[in-house]
Amino acid sequence: MDAVDSSSQDWKAQLNLPAPDTRYKTEDVTATKGNEFEDYFLKRELLMGIYEKGFERPSPIQEESIPIALTGSDILARAKNGTGKTAAFCIPALEKIDPEKNAIQVVILVPTRELALQTSQVCKELGKYLNIQVMVSTGGTSLKDDIMRLYQPVHLLAGTPGRILDLARKGICVLNDCSMLIMDEADKLLAPEFQPSIEQLIRFLPASRQLLLFSATFPVTVKDFKEKYLPKPYVINLMDELTLKGITQYYAFVEERQKVHCLNTLFSKLQINQSIIFCNSVNRVELLAKKITELGYSCFYIHAKMLQDHRNRVFHDFRNGACRNLVCTDLFTRGIDIQAVNVVINFDFPKTSETYLHRVGRSGRFGHLGLAVNLITYEDRFNLYRIEQELGTEIKTIPPQIDLAVYCQ
Structure with a gap:
């Protein structure tokens, strides 16, 4: 690998790079050791992709992970949502x-189809000049299309565990040369519905494979998996406290029948770039989206029972700014990175602190400021107190x- 020479600034100048946005960044993104991407002796073509994507310097999780991952060590990394984990x-x-x-040399496992698409997009953008073939493979899409695609060269495969295991069992997805398995949102991937698939998938990898686990929360399931598959991982913990800095959190005490009225008031008073509104059931998502549209506000909705093509279209259009508000279930809490979202509203308050953390983490991405508003009923009061404590x-x-300065840049 060639070290980047002193002319690196010249080729950076030739790329049409976006201006770095350094305003209002919180210290979970800015408190770095002062490393540069050049310090890791990365391929010049990779550096070009990094800078063209608008990354100036590594964030703390990138500073900790990149050099260790390059040595081939297993990693168990805990870092907040929105700090540059991907x-x-x-x-x-x-x-x-x-x-x-x-040959497939890297597999990235994620728990949802949307996150698989987003992660593969990041890989494609960063690897723009590398001639690396990236493929996405998730359940709910055509198996035949995936099989046809795997007859072409694929170097990096991102997807959900069930589909990739299915392709590996059929002998279509050959993992003999896969030296790196990455698990993003590892706590979710090691929940009972995914863990058996992941353990079976690992058997298709060479014994010398490298495992990288990333998550914001590490419950007991992860500890058991670690003892079995990562006997001596390099542990990175950038989570002294769980909630993201830069997110201001409020609650409004309401009766159930007042919630829509309260939401209407919030829409009229807040300066929303984009908002995500969470409900606790599929049925309530659809009903609320209908109500919001009737109130005259632009609104999309997304949940797990929708057809995959429809989900993809909604996600893509919302991400591209076609609509200001998105109503959804917890399907959308994992790793989805839409920088324009500055307000999260819990129309239904979540049951656990983990769910609360992941929902609220949809605003204030990558160190920007954000606002979380929770509509609390009498039944929610104990949950509110417990989540604050935890x-x-x-x-x-x-x-x-609400002061605009706390959530608007």
């Missing part, structure tokens, strides 16, 4: 792939006026 594993994965070798955070009563 690039922390995509960059070393892309660096280690040999594009001349026609996360060591304060959810304040909503004031008559």
Whole structure:
């Protein structure tokens, strides 16, 4: 690997790079050691993709992960949502792939189809100049199409565990040369519905494979898996406290029948770039989206019972700014990175602190400021108190006026 020479600034100048946005960044993104991407002796073509994507310097999770991953060590990394986790594993994965070798060399497992699409897009953008073939494979899409695609060269495969295991069992997805398995949102992947598939999938990998686990929360399931498959991992923990800095959290105490009225008031008072509104059931998502549309606001909805093509279209259009508000279930809490979202509203308050953390983490992405508003009924009061205690955070009563400076840049 060639170190980047002193002319690196010249080729950076030739790329039409977006101006770095350094305003209002919180220290979970800015408190770095001062490393540069050049310090990791990455391929020049990879550096070009990194800078063209608008990354200036590594964030703390990237500083910790990239050099360790490049040494071949297993990693167990705990970092907040929105702090650059995806690039922390995509960059070393892309660096280690040999594009001349026609084989799957990296598999990235994620729990949802939307996150698989998003992660593969990040890989494609970062690897724009590397001639690396990236493929997405998830349940709910045509198996035949995946089989046809795997007859072409694929270097990096991102997807959900069930589908990739299915292809491996059929002998279509050959993993003999896969030296790196990455699990993003590892806590969710090691829940009972996924863990057996993952353990079976690992058997298709070479014994020398490298495992990288990334998550914001590490419950007991992860500890058991770690003892079995990662005997001596390099542990990275950037989570002294769980909630994201830069997110202001409020609650409004309401009766169930007042919730829609309360939401209408919030829409009229808040300066929303884009908002995500969470409900606790599929039925309530559809009913609320209908109500919001009747109130005259633009609104999409998404949930797990929709057809995959429809889900993809909604996700893509919302991400591209076609609509201001999105109503959804917890399907959408995992790793979905839409920077324009500055307000999250829990129309239904979640049952666990983990769900709360992941929902609220949809605003304030990558160190920007965000606002979370929780509609609390009498039945929710104990959950509110417990979640505050468990996360060591304060959810304040909503004031008559919310200062724009706390959530608008």
